[in-house]
Amino acid sequence: QGKPYSVRYEAVNAMLLNEFLKEHSKVEQQEATIAQLKKQVDALTKGLQKVSDQLDLSKPAPQTVMVNH
Known part of the structure; x- marks a missing residue:
């Protein structure tokens, strides 16, 4: 409408602080979530390694066959 907008400068700092x-x-919550997820990944990795080690132990040793002609 051609009217200039007025800015309440005394409110700007408070608004910026509130947004900050x-x-x-939010950043603190994300950091906490990341730390929790890292712990879960570590626990899952350890569990997977245990299962992998158990599978390796349960495999029969390879046998070689010698054929003489």
Whole structure:
């Protein structure tokens, strides 16, 4: 409508701080989630290694056959 917008400069800092705090909270939550997921991956990797080791132990040793002509 041709009217200039006014800015409440005293409110800008408070709004920026509020946005920063919200983003900071999100980052902290993401860091906690990442740490938890890393622990789960480590536990799954250890379990998989145990199963793999058990499979290796249960395999019969390869046998060689000598054929003389």
